[in-house]
Amino acid sequence: MKSRSSQLQNTLDLLVLRTLAGRGPLHGYAIVNHIQAVSDEELRVEEGSLYPALHRMESEGWVDAEWTVSETNRRVKLYRITAAGRKQLAREQESWERLSRAVGKVLRLA
Amino acid sequence: MTWRWRLRSLTTRRGVERDLDDELRSHIEMRAAELRAHGVCQADALREARRMFGNQAAVRESARDFHINRAVETFFQDARYGCRVLARQKGLALTAILTLALAIGANGAIFSAIEATLLRPLPFPHPEQLVFVWGRDAIHKRWSLSPADLEDFRKAGPFEAVAALQAQSVNLTGIEEPARVVGAFVSPEYFSILSVQAAMGRTFTSGEDDDRAPRAAVVGYSLWQGRFGGAPDILGRKLILNGDPYTIIGVLPRDFSPFRLKADVWLPSHVYPGYTRTRGQTCVLAIARLRAGFSSERAQQALNTVTAQLAHAYPESNRDRSATMVPLQDMVVEDIKPTLRALASAVACLLLIACANIANLLMSKAAGRRQEMSIRAALGAGRTRIVRQLLTESVLLAGAGALVGVAVAVALGRYIAQKAAGWPEEVRVELNWPVIGFLASTAVGAALLFGMAPALMARRSAAEGLRQRRDAGHTRLRNILAAGQVALAFVLLAGCGLMMESLRHLLHVDTGFDGSHVLTMEYRLPASRYSDPTRQARFHAEVVARVQALPGVEAAGIVRGLPFSGNGGMAEIGLPDRPATPASAPFTAQYNSATGTYFETVHIPLRAGRTFTSADNADAPRVVAVSESFVARYWPGKDALGRQVLIPNRDLSPDKPRLVAATVVGVVGNTRHDRLDEPDSPQIYIPYAQDPITFASLAVRTRGNPLDRVRDVERAMWSVDKDQPVWKIRTLESMVDASLGDRRVLLTLFAAFSALALFLAGLGLYGVMAYQVQRRTAEFGVRMAMGAAPRDILRMVLREGLALAAIGLLCGLAAAPLFARVLHAELFGVTAADPAVYAVLSAVLLLASALAVALPATRATRLDALAALRVE
Numbered sequence: 001m002k003s004r005s006s007q008l009q010n011t012l013d014l015l016v017l018r019t020l021a022g023r024g025p026l027h028g029y030a031i032v033n034h035i036q037a038v039s040d041e042e043l044r045v046e047e048g049s050l051y052p053a054l055h056r057m058e059s060e061g062w063v064d065a066e067w068t069v070s071e072t073n074r075r076v077k078l079y080r081i082t083a084a085g086r087k088q089l090a091r092e093q094e095s096w097e098r099l100s101r102a103v104g105k106v107l108r109l110a
Numbered sequence: 111m112t113w114r115w116r117l118r119s120l121t122t123r124r125g126v127e128r129d130l131d132d133e134l135r136s137h138i139e140m141r142a143a144e145l146r147a148h149g150v151c152q153a154d155a156l157r158e159a160r161r162m163f164g165n166q167a168a169v170r171e172s173a174r175d176f177h178i179n180r181a182v183e184t185f186f187q188d189a190r191y192g193c194r195v196l197a198r199q200k201g202l203a204l205t206a207i208l209t210l211a212l213a214i215g216a217n218g219a220i221f222s223a224i225e226a227t228l229l230r231p232l233p234f235p236h237p238e239q240l241v242f243v244w245g246r247d248a249i250h251k252r253w254s255l256s257p258a259d260l261e262d263f264r265k266a267g268p269f270e271a272v273a274a275l276q277a278q279s280v281n282l283t284g285i286e287e288p289a290r291v292v293g294a295f296v297s298p299e300y301f302s303i304l305s306v307q308a309a310m311g312r313t314f315t316s317g318e319d320d321d322r323a324p325r326a327a328v329v330g331y332s333l334w335q336g337r338f339g340g341a342p343d344i345l346g347r348k349l350i351l352n353g354d355p356y357t358i359i360g361v362l363p364r365d366f367s368p369f370r371l372k373a374d375v376w377l378p379s380h381v382y383p384g385y386t387r388t389r390g391q392t393c394v395l396a397i398a399r400l401r402a403g404f405s406s407e408r409a410q411q412a413l414n415t416v417t418a419q420l421a422h423a424y425p426e427s428n429r430d431r432s433a434t435m436v437p438l439q440d441m442v443v444e445d446i447k448p449t450l451r452a453l454a455s456a457v458a459c460l461l462l463i464a465c466a467n468i469a470n471l472l473m474s475k476a477a478g479r480r481q482e483m484s485i486r487a488a489l490g491a492g493r494t495r496i497v498r499q500l501l502t503e504s505v506l507l508a509g510a511g512a513l514v515g516v517a518v519a520v521a522l523g524r525y526i527a528q529k530a531a532g533w534p535e536e537v538r539v540e541l542n543w544p545v546i547g548f549l550a551s552t553a554v555g556a557a558l559l560f561g562m563a564p565a566l567m568a569r570r571s572a573a574e575g576l577r578q579r580r581d582a583g584h585t586r587l588r589n590i591l592a593a594g595q596v597a598l599a600f601v602l603l604a605g606c607g608l609m610m611e612s613l614r615h616l617l618h619v620d621t622g623f624d625g626s627h628v629l630t631m632e633y634r635l636p637a638s639r640y641s642d643p644t645r646q647a648r649f650h651a652e653v654v655a656r657v658q659a660l661p662g663v664e665a666a667g668i669v670r671g672l673p674f675s676g677n678g679g680m681a682e683i684g685l686p687d688r689p690a691t692p693a694s695a696p697f698t699a700q701y702n703s704a705t706g707t708y709f710e711t712v713h714i715p716l717r718a719g720r721t722f723t724s725a726d727n728a729d730a731p732r733v734v735a736v737s738e739s740f741v742a743r744y745w746p747g748k749d750a751l752g753r754q755v756l757i758p759n760r761d762l763s764p765d766k767p768r769l770v771a772a773t774v775v776g777v778v779g780n781t782r783h784d785r786l787d788e789p790d791s792p793q794i795y796i797p798y799a800q801d802p803i804t805f806a807s808l809a810v811r812t813r814g815n816p817l818d819r820v821r822d823v824e825r826a827m828w829s830v831d832k833d834q835p836v837w838k839i840r841t842l843e844s845m846v847d848a849s850l851g852d853r854r855v856l857l858t859l860f861a862a863f864s865a866l867a868l869f870l871a872g873l874g875l876y877g878v879m880a881y882q883v884q885r886r887t888a889e890f891g892v893r894m895a896m897g898a899a900p901r902d903i904l905r906m907v908l909r910e911g912l913a914l915a916a917i918g919l920l921c922g923l924a925a926a927p928l929f930a931r932v933l934h935a936e937l938f939g940v941t942a943a944d945p946a947v948y949a950v951l952s953a954v955l956l957l958a959s960a961l962a963v964a965l966p967a968t969r970a971t972r973l974d975a976l977a978a979l980r981v982e
Contacts, residue, residue: 028133029140047137048164051130067129074140077133 012045012053013062014096017089020063020081027076028054054079062088130170138163188502195503202475203507206468210511212866213464214552215518216457222523222545224450227443229544233367235305236399240438241406243272243396243413248430248694249680255396255433257379258389259420263398263433266416268409270401273300274379274394281636281835282375284350288828288835290634291333293351294373295382295394303399304368311345311360318378327356328376331364351375352383353638353833383637383804390427391762397438410435430694446530448935449856455932456602456863461552463598465560466591467870467877468507472564473588474881476500497565504561505554512553516541519549529855563587585882589914592871592878596918597925599871600955602864604926605933607947608940609857615939616850622781623673624713625842627664628809629816629823630672633836635804643760644728646802649830651724654705656826657810662819664811667708668798672807673783674845675838678702683794684756684769685744699740699792700783701758703801709735709778711809712842719751719776722797732757732772732800739780740792750774755794760801772796785849787938809842816841856936868955871918872962879911880966890973900971907970911963912956919955923948 019034020026026034031054032045057063062085070076081089141159150158160166196203231237243263245255257274264272273296280293298314306313313328327349329338338344348355356377379385384393400409417432436444520541640646650668657666671678681701691697706722708714717738726733734755741750756769780790798806808827812819820839827834883890890903930942940947 027136027140029137046164047162048169051134051137051169055130067132072143074136075132076136076140077129 010092011096012049013057014089014092015043015045016050016053016057017062017081017085017092020079021086021089025066025078025080027070027078029076031079057085060084060088134163134166134169185502188499189506191499192503192506196506199475202471203510206471206507207510207514209464209467209870210508210553210556211514211518213457213461213515214508214512214549214556215515216522216863217461217552218515218519218545218549219522219526220450220453220457221548222519222540223526224454225542225544225548226540227446227450232439232442233365236402237439238437239270239400239402239404240303241398241400241409241435242438242441243398244434244436245392246432246434247392248696249682249698252434254392254394256389256392256427257385257387257394259392259417259428259431259433260394260396262416262420263396263413266412268400268404268412270399271299271303272396272398273297273303274396275300276379276382276385276394277373278382279632279634279837280351280375280377281353281634281833282349282351283353283833283835284348285337288833290835290837291351291374292372294368294376295379295385296376297379300376300397303397306362306366306368308360309363311358313360313362313376314378319380321380323378325354325356325381326359326378327351328360328362329358330362330374330376331366333374334361349375351377353636354381386762388762388764389424390764398435406435406437448932449530449852452605452856452932452936453859455929456605456860459598459602459929460863460867461556462559463595463867463870463874465556466595466598467560467874469560469563470588470591470874470877472500472504472560473567474877476564476568497569500565500568501557501561504557504565508553508557508560511556512549515553516546516549519545526855526859529858530852563591588878588881592874593914593918593921595867595871595874596915596955596959597921599864599867600919600922600951601926601929602860602867603951603955604922604948605929606857606860606864607951608930608933608942608944609853609860609936611940611944611947612936612938613850613853613857616786616853619782619786621673621786621846622714622779623842625673625846627813627816628712628811628842629819629839630675630807630809630842630845631820631823631836631839632675632805632807633827633834634806635831635834637804640804643802646804647728647799650705650798650802650806652830653806653808653827654707656829657808657823658707660819660822660826662813662822664813665707665711666808666810667705667711668806668808669704669708670702670798670801670803670805670807671783672809672842672845673712673781674842674849675807676784677807678783681758681794682769683758686754686756686771688744697744699736699794701794701796703796703798703803705798708809711811714781715779717777717779718749719774721776721778722795722799724799726797727799728802730800732770733775733797734772735776735778735795736774737778737780737793739790740794741777742790743792750777757794757796786846808836853936868958871955872958875911875915875959876962876965878914879907879963880969882910883907883966883970887973890970894973903973904967904971907967908960908963911967912959915956915959915963919952922955923952 015035016031019031019038023030023034028047028050032047032050035043035045054063054065058065058079062082063079064082066078066080067075068078138156138159141162142155145155145158146152163169232240234240243255244251245253245259247253254276255274260272260274263269275297276295278293278295279290282289282291296314297319298316301307301313308328309331311328314326317323318326329344329349334340334344338347341347344358344361347358349358350356362376379394382393386393400406404412413433413435417428420428421431523541635646635649640649654666654668657663678700680698682696683699683701685697688697704722706724706726709716709721719735721735722733734757736750736755741748745753751774753774754771755774757772759766759768759770778795780793782788783791783793808823810816810819810823824836827836890898893903894900926948927943930937934942
């Protein structure tokens with residue numbers, strides 16, 4: 001059984017992987033901003049969770065990282081989703097959708 | 111984890127750290143830049159960006175923890191820190207390390223014994239194919255086999271080879287003083303079954319198992335080194351063995367340690383004095399190697415088929431005969447298995463007690479480290495990190511304990527191997543990799559066991575932070591641990607007490623004879639010069655006469671099997687005045703032959719009739735003496751004198767009857783023959799002169815110390831035959847005592863273990879109560895301020911401490927009988943739940959507990975009420 005915190009972790013992974021899959025290589029700060037913007041300011045990713053999560057996913061082989069220089073001439077670390085990451089994303093997305101469908105049904109019918 | 115990532119983090123640890131710092135800094139700068147874009151001033155923007163980011167250190171630590179070398183580094187950091195902590199608390203560290211060393215060492219010693227006996231394969235190729243083959247008949251479950259039957263076994267499917275073997279002492283003469291060496295009589299297959307090559311020369315070939323072949327001998331390494339000084343030209347030399355010359359054809363390798371055959375010289379099986387190819391006679395033991403792919407079950411089935419066929423073909427001799435195979439490995443260890451099981455349970459108990467003790471110790475210290483943990487938590491140490499830190503300290507303690515424990519294990523292992531006579535010689539206790547691995551894993555397991563509770567406790571205090579300074583509890587866990595220690599200590603104590611009581615009972619067993627002041631020795635006449643029974647009888651009679659004439663000698667007698675010598679056995683008898691029994695369950699009795707003087711020498715009382723005289727010789731009518739238990743079994747309430755008993759016929763020719771009639775002329779007392787705890791069995795004695803054999807045990811009752819007479823007795827023997835060696839020169843008393851040897855060793859070990867357990871349990875109680883008293887100082891202050899007398903406080907603390915002990919004791923009382931069942935084989939005259947033993951031990955335990963609690967209790971009474979109140 002998965003603990004509550006690991007479910008939260010999975011959700012964060014899902015958001016990050018989806019963002020990277022949709023927007024191409026991004027640095028951490030951009031990921032935070034993107035999720036915040038796309039969710040109409042509803043979701044605010046804590047930096048305290050994001051960087052550990054990124055490093056964890058890097059160690060799992062779901063993302064690759066690379067230092068480059070940004071358009072504002074800053075050294076930034078760009079994260080790129082890998083093939084394994086895409087598979088993981090598909091899995092996470094599938095289980096998330098199943099869950100939200102189920103919750104939706106309960107809300108409609110109960 | 112991907113290998114590339116792993117590799118990178120391994121190679122560039124500094125790089126990874128800088129990398130992360132850069133990343134976080136760039137994040138904050140980007141946030142600050144955005145804030146500035148929204149009009150926040152330069153200084154505020156950076157501060158705000160940092161604030162929004164939160165605890166950088168925590169993020170850094172959390173992210174970095176995914177790097178494996180980080181983990182290694184953490185361990186070393188924790189270890190360094192742990193060493194510093196332990197160095198500051200030398201008392202605690204030393205107590206814990208010493209306790210662990212004793213507990214882990216004891217476990218290591220017992221494990222090394224288990225490894226050497228149960229786990230390590232025998233030192234032969236494919237040891238799983240080696241089996242010992244026992245004969246079985248109506249009387250004996252494990253008996254010898256006939257060489258003729260072995261021939262048929264060889265033809266059966268399951269065996270690659272079957273070897274006959276037998277051991278007997280052999281007289282070695284032609285040197286300064288006649289000597290006794292141990293001879294092994296083996297058929298040529300023996301060496302190939304065990305895959306042994308001669309170190310020099312050769313072993314037997316198939317033709318040598320024959321009377322016509324020249325007499326050849328293979329000598330053991332130690333005989334070659336000892337008697338021949340390792341002479342390189344030993345091959346071809348002659349040895350005079352049992353009066354016959356043998357040519358030495360080979361020397362066995364030094365490390366050859368054959369199962370149950372610790373011999374000096376190896377001879378072909380057919381020269382064994384009792385050897386006969388007659389199918390009716392069983393005279394050899396056998397080992398065999400199973401063909402590859404034959405399970406022992408299938409092999410046993412095939413063997414059953416063969417023995418059934420033989421029973422059909424030769425009903426006269428083989429009707430009730432069968433054979434059983436026992437894996438050789440099992441044969442080596444079957445006797446010591448129960449002992450090892452008992453010891454293993456005891457040391458496991460001890461380890462648990464030690465762990466509970468150290469857990470309690472650490473927890474009382476951890477209470478003092480609450481502040482430290484809170485500060486570390488505030489400084490950004492993760493909770494897991496704090497748990498890991500404390501567990502690392504535990505592992506350090508256990509590791510140090512295990513290192514010292516190695517010395518304990520080696521010393522204890524040596525002691526056991528040296529003292530325990532029942533220890534198979536094949537197995538040597540040693541400090542090898544399995545044992546080291548066991549010690550290491552025990553240490554880690556123990557560390558987790560005793561380190562977990564304090565670590566989790568610290569984790570909680572770290573979470574609670576600096577807010578809460580009062581002890582929030584853990585009292586219950588600590589009480590449980592203390593009570594548990596008391597319970598386990600009682601279990602060990604009970605085992606020890608039951609064994610002690612058993613030994614006391616055994617020492618009071620009436621053996622039926624008086625072994626004090628009795629000197630004994632054994633000899634065997636060489637068959638080559640004493641083939642005639644009359645000559646044998648004459649020799650024995652002459653020896654008795656000359657020894658009895660010696661000054662300082664009160665009486666001397668000869669017997670075939672002395673009590674507690676391992677000699678002697680059961681024989682089939684017939685009772686004409688009783689209804690016949692089925693052939694598969696004949697009448698039996700413990701069979702012995704003796705001179706009349708033997709009974710007076712060892713003080714076996716005569717109850718009725720007479721013992722034997724010199725008139726009871728080979729030409730006289732056959733007579734026997736029977737024991738009281740014989741009468742009770744076969745003729746209860748009747749007069750035995752003058753009745754007829756059928757005893758085995760000495761003449762084994764096929765045309766002679768198996769049993770011959772003899773008249774009971776005397777009834778003597780029962781004796782214990784093999785063990786003090788054996789039940790009474792019917793015993794029958796035949797006059798030596800009517801049942802002469804080449805082997806004899808001489809018993810001599812002396813005035814003064816029996817061992818002072820040894821030279822005189824030997825000279826008396828050599829005055830009859832100068833070439834006759836004697837051996838096993840010892841007192842009868844020491845033989846009885848030796849039968850208790852293993853029991854004493856086991857009891858000594860148990861006594862040591864339970865004393866340690868009791869001490870640790872007391873220490874545990876003391877620790878818990880001392881902590882309680884310290885914690886409740888304020889409460890006691892209030893009580894005293896309100897008029898409680900010191901006596902009341904004393905009583906209160908004592909009551910609480912003893913309540914803990916009592917709970918432990920109750921649990922111990924419930925568990926002890928279960929544990930005592932493991933000791934089943936060691937118990938004599940007591941039950942596993944002997945009320946008297948349990949009562950005494952409960953008292954001992956409560957007394958020890960009271961002592962342990964008294965110290966903190968008296969300290970509580972000496973508190974100054976005002977000072978106590980000020981503590982808060």
